[in-house]
Amino acid sequence: MGTGKRTKEDKKRFLSGTSLAVKVWYIIGGVFLLFTIMFSISALVLKERSIRDYEIRESETILNSMSGSITANIENYKDISRLVMLNKQVTAFLRAPAEEVGAGLKNDTIYGINDIFMVSDYVDSVFIFRSDNHYVTTGKGLYHIDYDLMEDETWHAHIKEREGGAAISLNGNGAVYRANGNQLLTIGRDIYDIYLQKPVGLLLVNISTGMLKSATESQKGSKVCIVSEDGTLLAGDKSVSEYFTSDMAIRYTMVHKSVRGNKNVRMISSIRVPDTPIIVMCASNASAQSIPVETTAVMLLLFVTFVVSISFAAVFISRNITHPIYTLSAEMEKTKEAGWLKKIDAEMPRNELSMLKESYNSIIDYLNDLFTRLIDKEKSVQKAEMRVLHEQIKPHFLYNSLETISFMALDAGAKDVHSALETLGSFYRNFLSKGNREIPLSREISIIKDYLALQKLRYGDIINDEYDISEDTLDIKIPKLILQPLVENSIYHGIRLTGEPGTIKITSYLEDDDIHIIVRDTGVGMSQDTIDELLGRSETPVEDQNASFGLKGTIERIKYYCDYKDVVRIRSEIGEFTEIELIIPTKLKEEERGNV
Structure with a gap:
């Protein structure tokens, strides 16, 4: 245990006493070793994937070709089988009464069938059954017919559900098979009377496995086979059929399975021929292509490039990193000793350290700019307070003058002028509010109502x-006089510019201890640039400073009042509306509330 502790301490001492250049070499050596290992593993994985992708492409090509060929041949036999149902000898055989069915009629029927199939290869036999179990066949040789099975509704269901269409099975779905054991691919269909549209017979066209054998022989050099859905070999390489599994018969999509422990077979692929009980299988051998030449060349080029690059980086870092870092550290120390934020002027010869220097200088610029903006903002708040103070003239002289003029108007019979002066006097009393910086929302609404009453005298309806x-x-x-500038903006920069009547709606509600006040007008709307400018998101100054004091100055006052939180939102659609929402916390702490 003591030995292990000393070993750890020795390692720590070694690492702490080793120079930076040596550490860099260790790191680069470790990275190089790790890259070599990962590169080798990636090359092997890429090789295996490339081989598998090649095998899959080859297998899909072979299987699709065979499946397509088999499907085309079956469709051809289906089309020919339709002619049988229209043959006059066949219809005569099916319509004839039982007592008239003799050797002559059967021979005529067989001749008619042979005329149809005489140009068709691989047709082993054709069976036509009447509903009374009389039948004719063109087959040569011994066949077994299971009449009991054919009488079973379950057996006949797969043909009946096609309603005259063809159903594909093996050996007549177990009802008709050769005595010598040769497999047959059967096309079965009900024969309908063309006038009554009722089934009058059953047609079974048996195709020999020679058709399937020709499909396998067309794929020279490939290990392929064709099996039934229970795995019985129908044609092709028997060794391939030994890899058959039941899921190959269930799935109609391409199936690929890797084979382990066999040097000659790497993968088995299969596909079920649509609407048939046969499955085509293909074996891919280990002689498939490996990594393409282009891929190998690219990988080697990447490896060589990495070796050259890491060697250059090792020499570059070991020779040039130490001194610039000391220089950078010394410059930062000078800034600390100077007692103010000073940018680094030392020349940094390397890009990495130059970026570090620029990042440091950017932070210094940002901090200096932040200090400047904070000072400017404080000055702006002070200027705003001064402008508000300048506007608060001595109110008594104004009140007395308005009352005197109002009585004079009343004596002269000018009741409208008297009413207007009364409204104006009420407006200014609420407006000045004895110098209070906060007033109830109800008084703020009264100010707005008086203000709009005066504006209606000017603009009418x-x-x-x-x-x-x-x-x-x-x-x-709430802060005093925060709604009047918003309403004024709605009139002068919204409704008036439309040249049409408009509506100003003021809404208030409480939500999560915040009071929401919304001023909405149906004026010309604002562009997104104007909104960004008013919310301080744009560096472009407002062109009309007087107009900005009314709206933008109000926004600044509210932000300052709420400790510059996100308290103002503007939504607008050009030509439709503008909506300014104020969100003011009702429980601001005294130290959080700005001086408005």
Whole structure:
């Protein structure tokens, strides 16, 4: 145990006392060794995948070709079998009464069938059964017919459900087979009376496995076979059929299975021929192509490139990294001693260290810019407060003057002028609010109503106002005069520019301890650039500074009041509407609330 502890301490001492260049060489050597191992593994995996992909492509080509050839031949026999149902000798045989069915009629039927199939290869035999079990056949040799099975509804179901169409099976689905054991591919179909449209007989066309054998022989040099859905070999290489599994008969898609422990066979592929009980199989041998020459060349080029690159990087880092790092560290230390944020002016000859220097200088620029913006913002707030103070003139002289003029108008019979002056006096009383910086929402709404009443005297019916104020928000205090600039903007930069009547709607509600106040107008709307400019997302200054004090200045006041949180949202659609939403927390701590 003591030896193990000393070994760990020796390693720590060795690593701490080793120079940076030596450590870099160790790291690069480790990376090179790791890359060599990973490259070798990747090459082997790529080789195996390349071989498998090649085998799959070759197998799919062979299987699709064989399946397509078999399907084409079967479709050809199906088409010929339709002619049998229309042959006059066959229809005469099927319609004849039982007592008239004799050797002559049967021979005529056989001749008619032979005339149809005389140009068709691989047709072993044709059976036509009447409903009374009389039948004719063109087959030569001994056949076994299982009448009991043919009488079973289950046996006949796969033909009956085709309603005159062809059903493919092996050996008549077990009902007709040769005595010598040779397999037959059977095309079965009900024969319908063309006038009554009822089945009057059964047609079984038996095709020899010679057709399947010709399909396997067409794939010279390939190990292929054709089996039934129970794995019985029908044609081709018997050794391939030994790899048959039941799932090959269940799936109609291509199946690929790897074979282990066999040097001559790497993979077995199979596909079931559509609408038939036969499966085509193909074996891929180990002599398949390996990695293509182009891929091998690219991999070797990558390996050589990596070796050259890592060698160059090792020499480059070991010779040039130490001194620049010391220089960079010394410059940073000078900045610390200077006591203010100073950028590094030292020349950094290497790109990596130059990037580090630029990143450090960028941080210094950002911090200096941040300090400048904070100072400018503080100055802007102070200027805004001064402008608000300058606007708060001594109110008593204004009130007395308005009352005097109002009585004079009333004495003169100018009731409309008297009413307008009363509204104006109410507006200014609420407007000035004895210098209070926060007022209840109800008083702010009163200011807006008086303001809009005065604006209607000027613009008439062009302005409509609506209010949806929640009762539980009326007594909540908000910064004074934050809605009037928004309403003014809605009039002068929204509704008035449309040249048509418009509506200003003010809504308020509580949600999650925040009061939401929405001012919506049906004016010309705002562009996204204007919205970004008002919310401070754009560096482009507002062209009209007086207009910006009303709206943008209000936004700045609200942000400052709420400690610059995300409290203002603007939604707009050009030509349709503008909606400004203020979200003001109702439970701001005193230290979080700015001086508005």
